Amino acid sequence: MSVFINLLNFGITNNDVFMGIFNKKIDVKELFPEGFVDIHSHLLPGIDDGAKSIENSVELIEKMFKRGIQNFRTTPHVLGSVWENSSLTIKEKEKELKTALIEKGHHDIQIHAAAEYMLDEHFSKLLGQDDILVLKEKYILVEMSYFNPPFNLDDILFQIQIKGYTPILAHPERYSFYHNTDQYAKLIEAGCLFQLNLLSLIAEQYGKQVTKTAYDLLKKGMYTFVGTDVHHKNHVRLINAIANKKNKKMLMPLFENNMKTFSFDS
Template sequence: MFSFFQKKIFLKDYLDGFIDIHNHVLPGIDDGASDPEASILLLRAYERLGIKKIIATPHVMNDYYANTSESIKKAHALLMEKLYSIECLHVEIKFAAEYMMDQTFLELVEQRDLLCLKENMVLVEMSYFQAPINLNEILFKLQTQQYKPILAHPERYAFLHSKSLNKYSDLKDRGCLFQLNALSLVGHYGKNMQDTAFRLLEAEMVDFLGTDTHQLRHLEKLSVTKLSKKQLELVLPVVQRTKEVFHFDSKTP
């Protein structure tokens, strides 16, 4: 339990050089940035936080955002064209996707048509209300196709919450890596999600950190986010691991 009287430290002071592997900054293709101008506002906010490398991950969700590899590439190209005309903005952007684990996703896995964060690492999500009924089949298919699933925001799936972390352990045993949302650390999604986030950190189950930025207010909240020294000690190894694993430069394809 963290003391109320512990000194609070700004998280942003430790994000310089961080690589955000989960965000929705590409224009006009999901519930993130609505157009290139909105994307630019987000990128300026990233730069103010010291985050200058981003892997954009628009939703691929058949019933809502039926994006394809091609539509995501086009949105990235549109944003890059806009960036070329802005000399004072220095943010590098690659693209991948955040895939809802549904039947369409299974078909993409079989076709090996996935946009990965790096090599064979693919960002996936589930409904917040229940796991897909064929979750075991999906995870097995990912493994047989040599993909490594990174489960986005595991702390946000209330159906996984319990007094123990057994349900999370089961997912880890089946090959899932975990990507925590930074905003969960300050209770942005509710106290249960915040408590679960720190329980997962304490159990050393969290592999990577992302912002899951959709709107400018998300980055603005991160800019004023404070953690205790104890909390920061749990988060910093994950920040460093994310930077090391997903490092890229402008020459990286």
């Protein structure tokens, strides 16, 4: 008892002590199960705000490999006039990256290039042309503006599903206009699956409110999948901060969903 009384003098509560034990750090390689598939990253060279060159791409992948990730369904932005990446351009960069990895001796790293599509007019045009790069089978990764959702969001989601695709909404925790609302449940009812950004679990990256929302959605079981959303070396470094027993336990169902749905074995 005297220990906790003394700790209270420093503003530390019994709960803090308990959570400190529960949040015991683990080696980052222990966080990810063998065979984990990262379904959100920006590792292709020079085509969006991620890797800047083929050397940078290989460097990022090598750093992630050291943390226990070797399977990547990477997702460059396709965003209106900002990142006008075509399916052809993306696949050309995929080929370039695969060649570079093999030349470096990385025969055990798996790469598949899809895309992260902004839900805008350009995306609607691509959807109408059936020019969509899937993560695997019917799944596509989509995102929204951080300022507001598309005015015709319900119609876009409907059209995606009419075309036979299943939309996975990237990092819903980062859309502040949905915080403290019932809109998340409505999106799931509309057919959206949710993908958590791993780095949303630490306030250093996106802020305390995003972290709070991420944990709230996680505890409610609203996420189906998880991704790193790695763009650069600092993102890779920050993955280390997530590695504790509490997060591993909470994330394991999502890790398993990624592996079951996006495995390279089938």
